[in-house]
Amino acid sequence: MAPSSVFEQILDYSHRADPYSLYAELRRTPVARQEDGTYVVSGYKEIVALLHDPRISSDRRNLARPPGSEEGATGLPGFISTDPPVHDRLRRLAMRHFGPPHSPHRIENLRPELILIVRNLIDGVADRTRIDIVDDIAYPFPVTVICRLLGVPREDESRFHVWADAIAESIGPGEADRAERERRRTDAQRELGQYLGGLAEERRKNLGDDLLSGLISYEGPDGAMSPADVAVTGSLLLVAGHETTVNLITNGTLTLLRHPELIQRLRDEPDLVIYTVEELLRYEPPVHFISSRVALEDIEIAGTTIPKGAPIALALAAGSRDPEHVAEPDRFIPDRRYNEHLGFGAGIHYCFGAPLARLEAQIALSELARRLQNPRLVTDPPPYRPSAGLRGPRHLLIEVDGVTQTTP
Amino acid sequence: MRVIVDLTRCQGYGQCAFLAPDVFTMNGEEALLYDTDADEAQREHVLRAAAACPVQAIHLDRMATQHRGMRTGAVVSPPVDDGFRKTGRIVIVGASLAGARAAGVLRRDGFTGSLTLIGDEPYEPYDRPPLSKQVLVGRVPADHTLLPRLREVDAEWLPGVAAAGLDLAARTVRLSDGREVGFDRVLIATGARARPWPNPEEAALDGVLPLRTIEEASSLRERLAARPRRVLVIGAGFTGSEVASVCRDLDLPVTVVERGPAPLVGALGGVIGDVAADMQRAHGVDLRCGVTVEALEGDADGRFRAARLSDGSTVEADVAVVALGAIRNVEWLRDSGLAAGVWGVACDAGCRAVDINGLVTDDVFVAGDVARFPHPVYNFQFMTLEHWGNAVAQAEIAAHNMLSDQAHRWPHLSLPVFWSNQFGTSIKSVGVPTFADEVVIAHGSVEERRFVALYGYRGRLTAAVTFDRAMWLEFYQGLIERAAPFPPDFRATDRPETLRPVPAEVPERLEATQVTVMVTGHDPAERRATLVHGDR
CATH class of the missing domain: 3.30.390.30 (FAD/NAD-linked reductase, C-terminal dimerisation domain)
Incomplete structure (x- = not known):
């Protein structure tokens, strides 16, 4: 068997716990063609350039396919897989109910509720000395939040969790097994779409102030969202809203426990968590790859020509540690300033929920740091979820001496 | 806390408006408005907003002197071995964006000699773009627009005093109060001022106002707050258009009179100018193009009350905003021997001033709105740019070159970039x-x-x-x-x-220069240019 390439090693599950040394190898050729035809981009400046390049499409129907090959599914649901002007319109219609310019206080107003949810979750483990950060805190927290925000019943979690997981696990770079992954995803996507479509149908009779109600009822200069668009947009927000933040909070806790002196600093310096979360997004981000872009034209970049129709994978996590861009890239510097990272991507597809994810991570990490007494890792590295694209621990077991009571 | 957003870098991601919605607001999809002097109670929110900016364009209290990327350390230039860097004397004339930034960069790059800043305004350096936006709309008081300190620049600062002359032979700057300040190297960053209404009697009418400085913005804000019947804006360049936009935000009737065929034609050409015209009209502006104001009329008490236009019509209004562009502040250089005229102060791409013979000088540098420099990308044409981003970039180059020898100088090659928020x-x-x-x-x-x-x-x-x-x-x-x-x-x-x-319908640019160059002498060693003031 031929020795596998750096890219293949990154995809291999055995390297999930620490892909960073492989990323350094990858960056030696910032734009590199792989065996399967994917062009993997790992340099910071090349990634930023391509994320702002109108010759790049997010619509995989633009792939050049050999004649006779089957058409695969078309990627993730919703505007994440579309190009302007369709993308811009759908994103505007969704943003209207989520953030500025029309709902600027929406996320900020959630803050007291976010704090309360985290405090309750930590109260729930107060009598234990062993905690699974994933199952006990990092997963239930963002799920509760996205359910309330979207207007999805929290008690349905056991139903949509399976679909959301299947979709999340299907995301990742590489073309070799993509058709198979997309087949598996299609079923989950259909079921989730039907679930949200049904929910929207119900909501139509009884509108509330949740996002789903907004998507259903608004009509303005951009027209209204079709029921099908409501279902896919709702699916996208539900999946993205709870399959990524869990990794950010878990990666954050893991990183803090690997640098235990930081825990005291977070207690003493309330502003520090702001910068710590940015550094986490650079150093241990939840999303490692954007793996769904396509070249609409031959694109010359970093001495390579990406041919028209080729799939492109952007290695965000490699770019954020590019020594050409950032000093001491492999050091976790919790108060790093002017931190320009690719944790949420860049350009028109910049993470829709970034402000919410930031707030959730800031609140979760400061509460955990404040209340866990002498926390330590049970296993390091922890077991990881399979995806190389959305990377994070499956479980993160820790032991504590106790949990400090909430002081009002 | 002082807040400044480098809108040259801002791409409208809106993250700041999510995280600190009482300090940063999106006025439409991408146009950002922000409090330049945020309340201390907003501190935590502002920190969150600044940390979250995807392009790191938000600066608090201090201004990073390195814009690109995260490498914020000083760029170390090789020392000039004449000891200038340690004990030299640098004078910066003009204490606005370009001058202040150059001062910060000089210190950042290791200049430890004496540094003097001369500014004719009584304020610390302040940021002008908000004056025609946040300030006019009443969101921020005019005197709350001070620039974040570059760092605590260790410089002797002479506020409220104008430079009156430059003596290159004696290496002194003469001040309006008669003092003289000696230098080894000097940076000219005197910028520009609003072009006044040409008829002094009409210009003196109560209610006729230009817009360029803190005082002018304050006065105009007071007038707008008093809810005039109508505002007349003379000139539909960027300033005039932004004033009109604010008037509509305040629901004030506004008439814009523009000599050219559409707003913004001078900067963007007629095709995009037409788009701007539609935008103004869609927002309720009474836009009159291809028309000039012939006279401003006052009442018996000397209050502006109406304007007579070239098409025979009359516009009744209580306020007239004169937005006819800028005049470069070069008068103080009249006898300096430098190539200074209405076009600005000519310099090379390394910001070194050019004398009237067209020769590059060694110790006189120019930056900001007053600098007229050749741009290689545009056929080496000389251009002056009244853009925020140019003042910043050029000040960096000028400061670097003031500390560098010939082999280590940098050219000012950045492409012009500007922005405007309106409607x-x-x-x-x-x-x-x-x-x-x-x-x-x-x-x-x-x-x-x-x-x-x-x-x-x-x-x-x-x-x-x-x-x-x-x-x-x-x-x-x-x-x-x-x-x-x-x-x-x-x-x-x-x-x-x-x-x-x-x-593109781009206007022909034939400027009245008001200065003529004459050449005398025959022998190459004797041939010299002289400037004759006044058009001929």
Whole structure:
């Protein structure tokens, strides 16, 4: 068997716990063609350039396919897989109910509720000395939040969790097994779409102030969202809203426990968590790859020509540690300033929920740091979820001496 | 706390407006408005907002002197071995954006000699762009626009005193109060001032106001707050258009009178000017193009009450805003021997001033609105740019070169970039849109006023202008820098089936110079140029 390439090693599950040394190898050729035809981009400046390049499409129907090959599914649901002007319109219609310019206080107003949810979750483990950060805190927290925000019943979690997981696990770079992954995803996507479509149908009779109600009822200069668009947009927000933040909070806790002196600093310096979360997004981000872009034209970049129709994978996590861009890239510097990272991507597809994810991570990490007494890792590295694209621990077991009571 | 957003970098991601919604607001999709002096109670929110900015364009209290990337350390220039860096004397004339920034960069790069800043205004350096936006609309008091300190610049600062002359032989700057300040190297950054209404009696009417300084912005704000019957804006350049936009935000009736065929024509040409005209009218502006104001009329108490236009009509209004562009502050250099005139102070691409013979000087540098420099990308044409981003970039180059020997000097090669926020729309530009014969809409929709317009000159891409599409600007900046062909020949998202370039309708630029150069002498060693003031 031929020795596998750096890219293949990154995809291999055995390297999930620490892909960073492989990323350094990858960056030696910032734009590199792989065996399967994917062009993997790992340099910071090349990634930023391509994320702002109108010759790049997010619509995989633009792939050049050999004649006779089957058409695969078309990627993730919703505007994440579309190009302007369709993308811009759908994103505007969704943003209207989520953030500025029309709902600027929406996320900020959630803050007291976010704090309360985290405090309750930590109260729930107060009598234990062993905690699974994933199952006990990092997963239930963002799920509760996205359910309330979207207007999805929290008690349905056991139903949509399976679909959301299947979709999340299907995301990742590489073309070799993509058709198979997309087949598996299609079923989950259909079921989730039907679930949200049904929910929207119900909501139509009884509108509330949740996002789903907004998507259903608004009509303005951009027209209204079709029921099908409501279902896919709702699916996208539900999946993205709870399959990524869990990794950010878990990666954050893991990183803090690997640098235990930081825990005291977070207690003493309330502003520090702001910068710590940015550094986490650079150093241990939840999303490692954007793996769904396509070249609409031959694109010359970093001495390579990406041919028209080729799939492109952007290695965000490699770019954020590019020594050409950032000093001491492999050091976790919790108060790093002017931190320009690719944790949420860049350009028109910049993470829709970034402000919410930031707030959730800031609140979760400061509460955990404040209340866990002498926390330590049970296993390091922890077991990881399979995806190389959305990377994070499956479980993160820790032991504590106790949990400090909430002081009002 | 002092807040400044480098809107040259801002791409309208809106993260700040999520995280600190009481300090940063999106006025429309991409146009950002912010409090330049945020309440201390907002501190935590502002920190969150600044940390979250995807392009790190938000500066608090201090201003980073390195914009690109995260490497914020000083760029170490090789020391000039004459000891100048340690004990030299630098005087900066002009204490606004360019002057203040140059001072910060000089200290950052290790200049430890004496540093003097001369400014004719009584304030610390302040930021002008908010004056025609946040300040006029009443969100921020005019005197709360001070620039974040570059760092605690260790400099002797002489506020409220103008420079009156420059003696190159004696190496002194003469001040209006008679004092003289000696220097080894001097930076000229005296900028520009608002062009006044040409008739002094009419200009003196109560209610006739220019807009450039803190005081002028304060007075105009007071007038607008008093809810005048109507505001007349004379001139539809960027300042005039922004004033009109604020008037509409305040629901004040406003008439804009523009000599040219459309607003912004001088900067963006007629095609995009027409888009701006539609935008103004859609927002309720009474826009009159191809018309001039012939006279401003006052009542018995000397209060402005009406304007008579060249088409015979009359506009009754309580306030007239004179937005006729700027005059460069060069009068103090009249007898200096430098090539200083209404065009500005000529310099090379390294910011070294040129004397009236066209020779480059060694110890006199120029930066900001007053500098007239050759741009290699645009056929080495000399240009003066009244843009925020140019003042910043040029000040960096000038300061670097003041500390460097010939072998280590840098050229000022950055493409011009500017922005304007008006009518809930963010307009941004890169390159020189007036250096064009054709223009084409490359992405988006003119009807929605969300688009990218590209400008070309003889088959080469020379500029790009976006309306609420700032994220695509850098891509086209790269193409302009690489002299890419025009019109673009590649497939791209959100692009019409076929691109249809049309004539750019760029105005001819024949400036009245008010100065004539005469050459005397025959022998090459004797031939000299002299400036004769007054047009001929």
